[in-house]
Amino acid sequence: MAMILPLRPPFSSLLRLRPFPLVTTSLQLARPLSKTQLPARPKPPPDSEIEESFLKGSGPGGQKINKTNSAVQLKHIPTGIVVKSQATRSRSQNRKIARDLLALKLDELQNGDQSRTAIVGDHKKKKAASKAKKSARKYKKLAEEKAAASAAAAGGLTSGEEGTQPQVLEVRQDIEEDDWDPEEQEEDEENHIPGDAKIPQRDNFRDGDV
Amino acid sequence: MPRLPPSIFWRARREISPVASLLLPVCRTLQSTANELRWIRDHVHRTPSVIPAGIRIWQLCEERSRGVPLQYLLKTQPFGPLEILCRKGVLIPRQETESYTFHLSSILSSSSSSSSSSSPLTILDLCTGTGCIPLLLLCCSQKSSSHFSCTGIDISARAISLAKQNLSHNLALIPSASSSIQFIRGDIFSTKFTSEIYAQHLPDAAEIDVLTANPPYISPSDFRSQTARSVRHYEPRLALVPDSVPSEVSKKYGCREEDVFYARILEIAGDLKPKRVVLEVAGWEQAVRVVEMAQAQRDTRGTDYKVIEIWRDDVHGVRDAGESTEIWGQRIRVKGEGDGRVVYLSRLLD
Numbered sequence: 001m002a003m004i005l006p007l008r009p010p011f012s013s014l015l016r017l018r019p020f021p022l023v024t025t026s027l028q029l030a031r032p033l034s035k036t037q038l039p040a041r042p043k044p045p046p047d048s049e050i051e052e053s054f055l056k057g058s059g060p061g062g063q064k065i066n067k068t069n070s071a072v073q074l075k076h077i078p079t080g081i082v083v084k085s086q087a088t089r090s091r092s093q094n095r096k097i098a099r100d101l102l103a104l105k106l107d108e109l110q111n112g113d114q115s116r117t118a119i120v121g122d123h124k125k126k127k128a129a130s131k132a133k134k135s136a137r138k139y140k141k142l143a144e145e146k147a148a149a150s151a152a153a154a155g156g157l158t159s160g161e162e163g164t165q166p167q168v169l170e171v172r173q174d175i176e177e178d179d180w181d182p183e184e185q186e187e188d189e190e191n192h193i194p195g196d197a198k199i200p201q202r203d204n205f206r207d208g209d210v
Numbered sequence: 211m212p213r214l215p216p217s218i219f220w221r222a223r224r225e226i227s228p229v230a231s232l233l234l235p236v237c238r239t240l241q242s243t244a245n246e247l248r249w250i251r252d253h254v255h256r257t258p259s260v261i262p263a264g265i266r267i268w269q270l271c272e273e274r275s276r277g278v279p280l281q282y283l284l285k286t287q288p289f290g291p292l293e294i295l296c297r298k299g300v301l302i303p304r305q306e307t308e309s310y311t312f313h314l315s316s317i318l319s320s321s322s323s324s325s326s327s328s329s330p331l332t333i334l335d336l337c338t339g340t341g342c343i344p345l346l347l348l349c350c351s352q353k354s355s356s357h358f359s360c361t362g363i364d365i366s367a368r369a370i371s372l373a374k375q376n377l378s379h380n381l382a383l384i385p386s387a388s389s390s391i392q393f394i395r396g397d398i399f400s401t402k403f404t405s406e407i408y409a410q411h412l413p414d415a416a417e418i419d420v421l422t423a424n425p426p427y428i429s430p431s432d433f434r435s436q437t438a439r440s441v442r443h444y445e446p447r448l449a450l451v452p453d454s455v456p457s458e459v460s461k462k463y464g465c466r467e468e469d470v471f472y473a474r475i476l477e478i479a480g481d482l483k484p485k486r487v488v489l490e491v492a493g494w495e496q497a498v499r500v501v502e503m504a505q506a507q508r509d510t511r512g513t514d515y516k517v518i519e520i521w522r523d524d525v526h527g528v529r530d531a532g533e534s535t536e537i538w539g540q541r542i543r544v545k546g547e548g549d550g551r552v553v554y555l556s557r558l559l560d
């Protein structure tokens with residue numbers, strides 16, 4: 001207690017508004033969400049369980065035609081799951097993408113809400129909720145600052161309890177935000193799986209094939 | 211080609227984009243149209259220009275609608291992990307070529323790990339074009355400890371200059387390339403060809419391990435009736451139809467016009483005695499003729515290929531179905547799926 005007494009008002013108000021145990025809790029909550037705790041990216045099944053087709057037209061090949069179709073379709077024989085990738089112009093890259101996609105699908109099938117997709121999806125939901133909360137606070141802070149500024153302009157208060165409170169709230173958010181960062185990376189990485197599901201409007205064209 | 215119904219143009223405009231109706235006649239399906247438009251857009255957004263993106267996209271779609279190959283418009287074609295630069299006047303690498311080059315690479319890596327020799331693996335690629343075959347072989351070998359020494363040969367100055375650009379363009383993926391690949395201009399029908407190659411460019415090569423070639427193989431009649439319009443109009447005939455060979459030269463071989471490069475390459479192989487020969491062909495019938503030409507060398511030149519195989523279009527990563535055939539009493543293994551695409555000859559029992 002003797003430590004707190006010499007503190008100037010802004011710090012004492014910080015302590016009052018945000019007791020440290022809260023921060024610690026939020027750190028503890030955030031940790032399990034970090035990258036290291038996520039299930040590893042599932043491994044594709046062995047090629048002996050995969051039936052692969054390259055979805056090309058019939059007719060002559062080789063030099064006589066210059067195909068741009070690089071689509072790859074995989075069927076997982078034991079489960080019958082079918083995935084397709086035509087994300088890139090490279091067929092060998094599409095083969096890899098399709099295998100990664102198949103691995104995720106199998107993981108979903110086997111592990112349900114403990115699968116990587118489900119856990120990552122969960123994080124994204126929490127992340128979105130936190131973002132929404134944060135921006136709501138930002139707007140609140142902006143509004144308060146505006147109000148404070150106009151009050152100052154009108155010759156009112158320039159400092160004091162009212163002025164410091166929003167800042168303290170902001171400190172707490174910053175800590176929270178830092179903790180979410182590893183997850184943000186994770187999310188970015190996730191976007192790098194250019195699986196078929198990410199291709200807009202795919203299904204519109206499937207039956208249109210001539 | 212059958213005409214597309216008007217309804218599909220309407221769908222292309224409505225479901226993809228107004229410019230999609232330009233691409234549809236060359237792409238033929240909505241799916242392929244959507245893909246090509248996506249790649250065109252990606253290309254435009256990745257390459258800065260003073261011209262507004264919308265106009266560039268429209269221009270590229272317009273050129274594509276006239277049949278210009280997508281790879282000449284985007285200036286590249288992926289070939290395994292490599293990005294191969296493509297320019298008018300040089301053949302665009304095909305997916306089948308990529309597939310069998312991968313397959314060849316896996317054969318080479320499994321045999322080089324079992325052999326203890328430390329001398330570099332020597333590869334000679336005739337009719338190299340963009341240089342895609344030796345570049346991919348070298349790329350696949352980067353992880354292994356075996357080193358390669360590759361020589362690519364082409365009659366076209368444009369091809370040789372592009373192959374050299376491809377080498378530097380992909381140097382990040384194949385750091386050893388600058389010291390282990392050379393591209394040389396040369397006519398394989400020149401009578402001094404083997405002596406020049408030996409004397410000037412492969413002086414210390416006691417033997418060549420692999421000879422690869424994807425020579426022009428389309429007969430003039432197939433060129434007219436079976437070759438895609440975009441290929442006929444925009445890719446170099448020199449790369450496709452073997453009719454640039456003087457008739458007195460081709461007569462000497464007494465084979466079909468479209469087989470003349472194989473006759474010559476097998477003759478070169480008879481002199482250089484590579485351990486393996488990999489020849490791309492137009493289809494099953496030509497594959498069988500090339501196998502017979504190789505077998506005929508046993509009697510005329512004493513060249514004995516212990517293993518002869520025919521590989522189909524998709525051979526890399528495709529399960530072996532145990533298919534085989536018999537030609538002139540010799541068992542020929544057939545690998546992969548699709549049409550006949552490669553004749554593989556080996557002096558080793560691998």
Ligand SMILES: C[S@@+](CC[C@H](N)C(=O)[O-])C[C@H]1O[C@@H](n2cnc3c(N)ncnc32)[C@H](O)[C@@H]1O
Nearest residue numbers: 301303337338339364365366397398424426449
């Ligand atoms: C079908 S392209 C193959 C290009 C490349 N290897 C590939 O697989 O994409 C055939 C190549 O043979 C070359 N060519 C044609 N006649 C030749 C000759 N007499 N000697 C050497 N190269 C020749 C052409 O310039 C062309 O680049």
